[in-house]
Amino acid sequence: MEKFTRLKAIAAPLLRINIDTDAIIPSREIKRVSKLGLSDGLFAGWRYTEPGGRAEDPGFILNRDPFRQAQILLSGLNFGCGSSREHAVWALAEWGIRSIIAPSYGGIFYANCARNGVLPVILDNDTVEELARQISENPEQHLIEVDLVERTVTAPDGVLHSFEIGSADREMLLEGLDAIDVTQKRDDEILAFQSRDRLRRPWIYL
Amino acid sequence: MGRTIIDKLWSEHRIADLGDGTSLLYIDRIFLHERTGSIALKSLEDQGRHVRNPEQVFCTMDHIVDTTPGRGDATRVPSGTDFIKTTRTAAHAAGLNLFDLDDDRQGIVHVVSPEQGIAMPGVTLVCPDSHTCTVGGIGALAWGVGSTEAEHALATKTLVVKRPATMRVSFDGQLPYGVTAKDMILHLIGKYTASGGVGYAIEFAGTTITALPIEARLTLCNMAVEFGAWTGVVAPDDKTFEYVKGRPYAPKGEAWDRATEHWKSLVSDSDAEFDREIAIDVANIVPQMTWGTSPQHEAGIDQRVPDPRNEPDANRRLSMERALEYMNLEPGTPLEGIPIDAAFIGSCTNSRLSDLRNAAKVLKDRKVAPGVKAICVPGSSQVKLAAEAEGLDRIFTEAGFEWRESGCSMCFFAGGESFGVEERVVTSTNRNFENRQGPRTRSHLASPTTVAASAVLGKLADVRKLEPQE
Numbered sequence: 075m076e077k078f079t080r081l082k083a084i085a086a087p088l089l090r091i092n093i094d095t096d097a098i099i100p101s102r103e104i105k106r107v108s109k110l111g112l113s114d115g116l117f118a119g120w121r122y123t124e125p126g127g128r129a130e131d132p133g134f135i136l137n138r139d140p141f142r143q144a145q146i147l148l149s150g151l152n153f154g155c156g157s158s159r160e161h162a163v164w165a166l167a168e169w170g171i172r173s174i175i176a177p178s179y180g181g182i183f184y185a186n187c188a189r190n191g192v193l194p195v196i197l198d199n200d201t202v203e204e205l206a207r208q209i210s211e212n213p214e215q216h217l218i219e220v221d222l223v224e225r226t227v228t229a230p231d232g233v234l235h236s237f238e239i240g241s242a243d244r245e246m247l248l249e250g251l252d253a254i255d256v257t258q259k260r261d262d263e264i265l266a267f268q269s270r271d272r273l274r275r276p277w278i279y280l
Numbered sequence: 281m282g283r284t285i286i287d288k289l290w291s292e293h294r295i296a297d298l299g300d301g302t303s304l305l306y307i308d309r310i311f312l313h314e315r316t317g318s319i320a321l322k323s324l325e326d327q328g329r330h331v332r333n334p335e336q337v338f339c340t341m342d343h344i345v346d347t348t349p350g351r352g353d354a355t356r357v358p359s360g361t362d363f364i365k366t367t368r369t370a371a372h373a374a375g376l377n378l379f380d381l382d383d384d385r386q387g388i389v390h391v392v393s394p395e396q397g398i399a400m401p402g403v404t405l406v407c408p409d410s411h412t413c414t415v416g417g418i419g420a421l422a423w424g425v426g427s428t429e430a431e432h433a434l435a436t437k438t439l440v441v442k443r444p445a446t447m448r449v450s451f452d453g454q455l456p457y458g459v460t461a462k463d464m465i466l467h468l469i470g471k472y473t474a475s476g477g478v479g480y481a482i483e484f485a486g487t488t489i490t491a492l493p494i495e496a497r498l499t500l501c502n503m504a505v506e507f508g509a510w511t512g513v514v515a516p517d518d519k520t521f522e523y524v525k526g527r528p529y530a531p532k533g534e535a536w537d538r539a540t541e542h543w544k545s546l547v548s549d550s551d552a553e554f555d556r557e558i559a560i561d562v563a564n565i566v567p568q569m570t571w572g573t574s575p576q577h578e579a580g581i582d583q584r585v586p587d588p589r590n591e592p593d594a595n596r597r598l599s600m601e602r603a604l605e606y607m608n609l610e611p612g613t614p615l616e617g618i619p620i621d622a623a624f625i626g627s628c629t630n631s632r633l634s635d636l637r638n639a640a641k642v643l644k645d646r647k648v649a650p651g652v653k654a655i656c657v658p659g660s661s662q663v664k665l666a667a668e669a670e671g672l673d674r675i676f677t678e679a680g681f682e683w684r685e686s687g688c689s690m691c692f693f694a695g696g697e698s699f700g701v702e703e704r705v706v707t708s709t710n711r712n713f714e715n716r717q718g719p720r721t722r723s724h725l726a727s728p729t730t731v732a733a734s735a736v737l738g739k740l741a742d743v744r745k746l747e748p749q750e
Contacts, residue, residue, distance in 0.1 A: 090602070091595045092474050092574045096713045102695035105359050107318045107366045109427075125701075125719030150595055152475035152508060156711060157692075158410040159316065160426035178478050181444075181510050182410055186426035199595075240442050241300040253428070254329065257436045260296060260304065264438060267295045267306055277531035277539045278308050278403065280335045 076191035077250035081172050082219040082228075083145035086135050087206035093149055094156035095183060099165040101157075102126065112165035136169075146218050148206050149176040151199060154183025163190045173220045175227060177202055188243040189253060193222055195237050205229055222248055282549025285515050286446050286481045289421040289546065293404050301443045307433045308403040309336055312376070313389050314367040315343035315694075316408035320430040321370035332437045334375040338398055339367065341381050342388045344694050347657050347684040353381065356696030385528075387660020387686045390414035390628040394498065395662055397527025401516035401543040406433050411628045411710065412511075413504045417497035418524065419516030419546060421481075424505060444510040445479050445555040448548070450486035453562045458744035460638070461496035462630060462708070462727035464488070465503040466568035468560065470578040477509030480556065483548060484514050488562045494523040495632040502629045503710050506575040515547040567743055569615050570712045570725040572603030577712070579615060581730065581742045587611035606714055607722045608702070616742050618724075621703040622653040623735035624717075625681075625728050627691040630708035631659030635728040636667050640675040642732035642746055648680035649738025653699070655682045657689040681735070693718045706734040 102125075103115025114128070121137060123129045130137045136144065147166070153176040154162060163186045166174075173193040187194040197205075208230040209216045215230035222244060227235045246253060257264075272279050283291075296304040312320065317339055324331070331337055344360040345351065353361050364381070371378040379385040385396060390411050393399040401419030406412060410424035425433065433439050451464055469476070482504055489497065497514045504512030514520075521540050524530050531539045566580040577600065579586065588600040588611065604611065609618070625631065625639055636658065648654045656676045658664035664686050667673055673683045690697060691709040698718030699705050705723050708731045712723040724740060733743040 089595070091599050092576070094574075094711070094713045096692070096711070096716055100715055101692050104315075104694070107322055107363055109319065109323070119715045125715065126695075152478060155474060155508060156410065156505075156713060158408055158424040158426055160319075160408075160428060163426070178475055178508075180508070181478065182424050182426055185429060189426065189428040240302060242298055242302045242440055242442070253440065254432050254435050257304065257432065257438055257440065260438075263295055263304075264306075264436065268437075271306065275402075275539075275542065277400075277535040278336075280529065 075189070075250045075252060078172065078191055078193045078222050078247040080219065080221045080223065081145060082217055083172070084140050084143050084216050085146035085148055085205065085209060085218040086141040086144035087148040087209055088135055089148065089150050089203065089206050091150035092152045092155055095154055095159050095162040095180070096156055098154065098162040099159065104159070104161050109164045110168065112161050113168035116165040116169045140216060145170055145172045146220060147171050147174045148202055149174060151177040153179050155180035158182045160186045163187050163192055167192050175202055175205065188246055191247065191250065193220060193247055195220060195227060197227060197235055197237055201235050281553060282551035284446050284548045284552040284554060285483055285513060285546055289402065290443060292402070295438060298440060303441060303443060304438050305404060305441050307406055307437055307439055309338070309398055309405040310430070310433050311389050311393055311398070311405065311407040312337065312339040312430065313343050313409060314341045314363045316427050317430070318363050318367040318370065320408055320427040320434065321374060322366060323427065324431050324434055325370060329435045331374045331376065331434045337376045337434065338379070338393070339371045339376045340379040340386055340389050340392055341367065343688045344696065345381060345687045347687045347689045349685060351381065351685055357694045360694070360696065384661045384665065387662065388628045388631065388688055390502065391632060391659035391663065394418050395527070395660055397524055397530035400524055400530060401520055402546050406430065406439065410505045411502055413509070414498050414502040414628055416501035416504065416511050416513035418494060419514060419520055419543065421511065421513060423511040444481040447477065447480040447482045447556040447558065448554040449482055449484050450557070450559045451484065451488035451562050452486040452559065453488055455488060455562050456565065458567050458729065459562070459565050460727040460729065461492060461499040463565055463568040464562065465500050466570065466575065466578050466725065467565045469503065469507050469575045470568065472507070472558065474506060474574050474576040475508040477504065477507035480509050482509045482512040484512055489514055490517065493634060494519060495634040498632065499629055503575070506710055516543045567727060567730050569730065569740055571607065571609060571615060572600065573606055573712055573714050574599065574603065575712060575725065577603050578725070581616050581740065583615055585609045585611050585613045585615065615740050618740045619704070620652060620706050620734055620739055622699050622705040623648070623731050624655050624690055624705055624707040624709065625731050626655070626657030626659065626689050627709040628659065629710045630728045631657060631663065633663050633666050635708065636663070636672050639728040639732040640672045642729050642743065643679040643681070643736065644675050646679055646736045648735045652735055652738050654680055654735045655684060655690065657684040658686045660686045690717055692716055693721070706731050706740060
C-alpha cells in the first residue's frame with residue numbers, strides 16, 4: 075500500500091452532505107472483477123451530462139481547472155455513506171485523490187480509505203466550510219497541506235487545524251502496512267483463542 | 281456498572297486489545313456474494329493467501345443475477361456473468377459453502393443467512409455488503425466491510441476494529457394499524473438524520489421490539505446503516521430461539537441446549553449505561569414515505585412535500601433543494617396521491633415471507649392500476665417456494681405483479697435491468713439515492729404494504745385507507 079505522510083495539494087470543495095458511494099461510483103460503472111479501471115466512473119452521475127455518457131458537465135467541480143489536478147477533496151458530513159463498495163475508494167485514488175476532509179464519514183468507507191492509502195481527515199463543519207470559502211474566494215489559494223505525522227491541516231491562509239485519527243489506521247497509512255501481514259504476526263494468539271473458544275462455544279465450530 | 285449487549289458481544293470475541301479503543305476481534309462467520317466477494321477472493325488468490333477456515337465461510341449469488349424465470353448464468357448486466365463465474369470458480373477452489381444459482385438455498389445474502397441458521401445469536405458475522413447489519417435482528421454482531429477487510433477476515437478469521445460508541449433506541453407502545461418495522465426505522469432516520477447513528481453500535485429495545493416478529497426485527501436492523509450506524513442489534517429472546525431452532529446450520533441436541541443457555545446471557549444488564557439513549561413512542565408513527573434522495577428525506581404519508589425554505593440548516597436546505605429538483609416535486613404537494621409509474625417489492629429489507637404475506641393481503645382480489653409496472657422479487661429461493669406453497673404467487677400475478685426468481689434485482693441499477701428515465705417508483709427497498717434504481721429514476725421508499733396499496737391506486741397511497749382482504 076502507498077504510504078501517506080504529508081501532502082500539499084490542490085483541494086476541491088464538494089460541500090454536499092450525505093454523498094453516498096453510489097454517487098462516488100455508480101454500480102453500472104463497475105464493469106470488471108478488478109480494483110483498477112474505475113477512475114472514469116468516478117462521480118459519473120455528476121461528472122457527465124448523460125447517464126453512461128462521457129461528455130463532461132462543465133459545472134462539476136472536478137471538470138474545472140485547477141481542480142482537475144486536485145488531490146484533496148473537501149466534503150460535507152457523512153461522506154461515503156451507503157453501499158460498502160470499496161470501488162468508491164479505488165476510483166477516488168485512481169483519479170488522484172489522496173485525502174478527503176469532511177466532518178464525518180460512512181463507517182465502512184472510512185475504514186476502506188485507510189486500507190488504500192487514502193487519508194480521511196475529520197474536521198468540524200465550520201472549519202471545512204472555512205477552507206472551502208478560502209479556496210472559492212481566492213482561486214490562487216487552493217493549496218491545502220495535510221500532515222499525518224503531525225495530524226494537522228494547514229489552511230490556504232496558513233492557519234493550522236489539528237485532527238484525530240486512530241493509531242492503528244495512522245500507523246498503517248504512515249508505514250504503508252499490509253493489515254493482513256500485521257495480523258498474521260498474532261497467529262499464536264488467534265490459535266489460542268480458537269482452542270479456548272471451541273470449548274466455550276462448540277456450536278460455532280462447524 | 282452493568283454491561284450492554286454490545287459490551288458482552290465485543291468482549292466475547294476480543295482476541296487482543298490493540299490500544300486506543302481498538303481490538304482484534306474473532307469473526308465467527310463470513311458471507312460473500314458475487315458482486316464484491318469475487319474481487320476479495322480473486323485478490324486473496326493473487327497474493328497467494330488462503331482462506332483460514334473455509335468451512336465457516338458462505339457464499340451466494342444475488343446481486344447481479346437475472347431474476348426472470350428460467351434464468352442461468354446470463355445476466356443483463358454487461359459482463360455480469362464474469363462476476364458469477366469468477367465467484368463460483370474461486371469459491372470451489374477455496375472450499376467455501378456455495379449456494380449457487382441452481383441451489384434452492386440461494387437468495388439475497390441477508391435473507392439466506394438467518395434462514396439457514398448461519399447467522400445466530402451471539403455470532404460475529406461480516407460480509408462485504410453494507411446491509412450485513414440486517415442479521416443484528418437475530419442477536420448477531422454483524423456489520424458490513426469493504427473487500428480488503430473481507431480479505432483480512434478470510435485470511436485471518438479476525439478484524440481490527442475500533443470500538444464504536446453505544447446507543448439504545450427504545451421503541452415503546454403498540455404499533456398502530458398499517459405501521460410496520462420499515463416505518464419505524466424510516467421514522468427514526470427522518471427524525472435524527474442519515475448520519476444520526478454515525479460512530480454507534482445500536483441496540484433496538486423496548487416493548488415494541490419485544491413484540492416484533494423476527495423477520496420484522498431483521499427489517500429494522502437492515503436500515504441501521506441508513507441511519508449511519510456501525511450496526512444494530514436486538515437482544516435474542518424466546519422468539520429468536522424458536523426461529524433459529526431446527527435451521528440447517530443451527531446447533532442440535534446437547535449443543536442446542538448449551539447454546540441457548542449461553543444466548544440467554546446476551547442481554548443488556550438492567551444497570552447498563554449507553555453513550556446515548558433515544559426513546560420513541562410508536563403510537564405517533566404513521567406509514568412513512570420518502571420524498572427525496574436520502575433516507576432522511578421522509579415524512580408520514582399524510583404529510584406534504586416539505587418546503588426547503590423552512591429548513592434552518594443551510595447544508596440540509598441545499599440537499600433538500602437538489603432532491604426536490606431530482607424528484608420533480610413541488611413543496612406543499614400532498615405525498616398521498618402523487619402518481620407513480622412502477623412498484624417494487626423485494627430487497628434484503630422487505631422480501632421475506634411475512635412481507636409477501638402482508639402485501640398479498642392488500643393485493644388479494646385487487647388489480648394493479650393501469651400503466652403501473654409492478655414487480656415482486658422474493659428474497660430467497662426458500663421464500664419463493666414457501667410463498668408458492670401457500671398460493672401467494674397467484675395473488676401477486678392475478679393482481680398484475682410480475683413474480684420473479686430471488687435476487688437483489690432492481691434494488692439497484694448495475695447497467696442491466698432498470699426502471700425508466702424519470703420514472704417514479706414506490707419501492708420496499710432501502711436506498712432512494714440519485715440514479716440508484718435506474719438513470720434518473722425517482723424512488724420512494726415505503727413498507728411492502730404501502731407499496732402494494734400504491735400499486736393498486738396508481739399513486740402514493742395511505743395503506744390504512746384500503747381494507748385488508750382476508
